Amino acid sequence: MFQDISIEKLNELRGKNDITVIDVRSPSEFADATIPGSINIPFFTDEERAEIGTIYKQVSTQTAKERGLEIMSAKLPAFVKRFAEIPGNKAVFCWRGGMRSRTTATVLSLMGIHVYRLNGGYRAFRRWAVETLANMDLSPRVIVLHGNTGTGKTEILKRLKEKGYPVIDLEGLAGHRGSIFGGIGLKSHNQKTFDSLLLEEILRYRTEPYILIEAESKRIGKVVLPEFLIEKKEQGPHILLEAPKALRVANILMDYRPEEHAEKSLQAFRQIKSRIHVPIAKEIEASMLMQRYDRAVELLLEYYYDPRYAYTSSIYGDDFAKHPIRFETMDEAVEKVEQHIKELVLKAGIESKVQTGIG
Template sequence: MFQDITIDEARKLMEKKQLTWVDVRSPSEYRNATIPGSLNIPVFDDEERAEVGTIYTQVDTHAAKERGLEIFSKKLPNFIRAFSKIGGEKAVFCWRGGMRSKTAATVLDLMGIHAYRLQGGYRAYRKWVTGQIEHMDFQPETYVLGGYTGTGKTYMLRKLEEEGYPVLDLEGMANHRGSIFGDIGLKPHNQKTFDALLVERILQLGRPPYVLMEAESKRIGKIVLPEFLLENKERGVNIIIELPVAERVRNILDDYRPWEKQEECLAAFARIKERIHTPVAKQIEEDLRRGRYNEAVKLLLEYYYDPRYDHSLDISGKDRVKTIRAEHTDEALKQLKEMLKEAGFLLR
């Protein structure tokens, strides 16, 4: 017989041995939000789920269960085969720990494959995440990377994270670059996914003496940052990155690759076009259409992004401001590492 497990019990188990989460909801539910790192082995696909749901509401529960069993029975060999390939302990979950996860865990048990069932399903996990955020005690020394658009802040943070530095890559968690062009070529995460990734990362970091993050505003795309992060940012050490305009343009082009997403770039520009002096806006649009991306980016920086940054930058009166001036991003990264070293924060 399968065994129900709570979020707290599952996390304790994960400290001792491997545990793989398996989301047995439909693919669209899984894409919308899930437990980070989970696999998707659905009991029903989206069309089947809709069919069973319609029978449930228009006929009755018994008829819906019968149709569900008929659909699922045809999938059993592939379903069992998929689970057989997963090593270590397994825990299945659906939306609220109902029939789908119960059916999956029962069938697996009958085939000799042990799997826990998450009590309360994904809904319980989401409640746990929001509770963690509400009561989060995370106050390390915070180093906040700021600077004009294109200074490679996200690039540097990700390089540092790869090397083991304590980093909160907020744009990575949001899957959004934090500007009007920020979702180009990406599929931004929703608030549920962002919150889950943030909580999991903070718990992974434990209690580091310091953490690095970018100087984000309250929102990244449609994502809203929790209050404790904004408070950490306010108390933090501000590090302003300064690079030549040519290097910033190169960074932006390397990141966005507008020649592959011209229509998306034009659509994004249309949303800010009216905020730029008309002749300049017309020139930017023409440059984008004609593939003169270097020129378009330079004008965007000069007439839109840099003035907005100057207006929003509020470090007046703060005595915890440091500046890094470099010719290219990797040089700035090297200076940042030296700065951390001088502050006594060595990579362990």
């Protein structure tokens, strides 16, 4: 017989990389939000789930169950085989630990395949994630990278993370770069997915003396940052980056690839067109239509993004802008930021020892 498992026990096993978590909900439910790291082996397809739901509402519960059994019986061998091919510990879940996960676990048990079933399903996980974030007491200091659009903050953090630094890429977790163009070429995440991914990262680094993030507003695309993180961000320390405009333009073109998303880029620009002086706006639009994206980006930086950033950064006071980290290349940027972080750490007398796992 299968064994129910609590959120706490599941997280302990996940933290040890000692379990495969399997979402047996439909593909659309899985795509909307799931437990991070899960794989999807759906009990019903979206169409089958919709059909059974209609029968349940319009006919009867018993008829819906009979139709569900009929559908599942035909594909049971292939369904079981997929689980049999997964080695090690396995845990299944559906929306609230009901029929789909219980039936899956029971059938697998009859076939000699042991699985855990998450008590309460995804709904219990979501409740745990929300409550944990709401009551989070974040002990690491938050070191914040600032800089004009195109400075390469995300790339710098990516390279530092590859070196083992405790980095949380908020834009990556949101699936959005934070600007009007930020969702182009990316899959934006909803709040449920963002919360789950953010919580994973925070718990991974919870014993670190500091965490590195990029300066972001409260909202990134579709998601909102939790209040505790905003408060920690405001407490600093803050690092200001300065790069030549040519490098910034090159960074933006490499990240956004407007030539591959010409129509969406133009549509995004037209949403902010009215905020830019008319002759400049016309030149930007003409440059985009002629695929002279380097010129369009240069003008957007000079007449839209840089003035907006200057206003935003003014809230940090004059001292903030007195000692920026200046660089000519991204390699130099990483080197200088890394050195600055080491100096901050040395001054505080602490040493980073990245802890993995979420248990």
